[in-house]
Amino acid sequence: MSELTVIPKRKVGGLKLKGKKLPVMGKDGKIKNPDEKKRTRDEKEDEDAELHQQEELSCTDRRTDAELRFEKRRREKLQKEAEITGKKTYRDNIEELNIQLSTKSEFNDIPKVTYNTK
Numbered sequence: 001m002s003e004l005t006v007i008p009k010r011k012v013g014g015l016k017l018k019g020k021k022l023p024v025m026g027k028d029g030k031i032k033n034p035d036e037k038k039r040t041r042d043e044k045e046d047e048d049a050e051l052h053q054q055e056e057l058s059c060t061d062r063r064t065d066a067e068l069r070f071e072k073r074r075r076e077k078l079q080k081e082a083e084i085t086g087k088k089t090y091r092d093n094i095e096e097l098n099i100q101l102s103t104k105s106e107f108n109d110i111p112k113v114t115y116n117t118k
Contacts, residue, residue, distance in 0.1 A: 026032045063071070088096075 023031045
């Protein structure tokens with residue numbers, strides 16, 4: 001009983017986890033990943049440009065000549081339509097619609113056909 005037993009000291013502080021650090025919520029409300037390196041905007045743009053170039057090189061165009069001609073005609077047609085519709089105003093469109101409607105016969109103007117004709 002005369003011997004004193006030595007009690008090890010407890011570690012004080014937060015729980016320490018092994019492995020990857022957990023993401024932390026920043027003051028601005030965004031989640032920040034502590035493992036991610038801070039990169040400048042120029043570095044990010046350079047990496048994006050490199051990835052885009054690699055994608056272009058790896059992706060080959062496998063369309064046939066007919067498909068390419070069709071795409072070209074479709075683009076030209078859409079561009080021409082955009083030019084035409086861009087020039088017209090709302091009033092012009094309404095006047096055009098009124099002219100079209102005035103040339104058509106109305107549905108209710110067709111005479112009724114009966115079987116009692118004399």
